[in-house]
Amino acid sequence: MTVAVELKDVAARLVELVRRMQAGDEVVLEQEHQPVARLVPYADTAERVAWLQLSSVRLAQAYEAVEPEYALHLIKEAKAI
8 A cells, every 4th residue: 555645744753653664554745735745664584685687697708898897706895785
């Protein structure tokens, strides 16, 4: 479920909004009834971890030859810091 909240009301409802996100809801922050940001529940799922690993490999494959700072071993070292 998605809940919309005006920015001016976020501070007063922060605990409630965090609890809703922990329960799986998304929160859309609005300013004058126009969406400006979306907060989603944090989830470090196996799918997300696999996607991050794959994207690191693809980034290295695509740019390593022309931009050495994208070498896979450097990306892995940066993640470890």
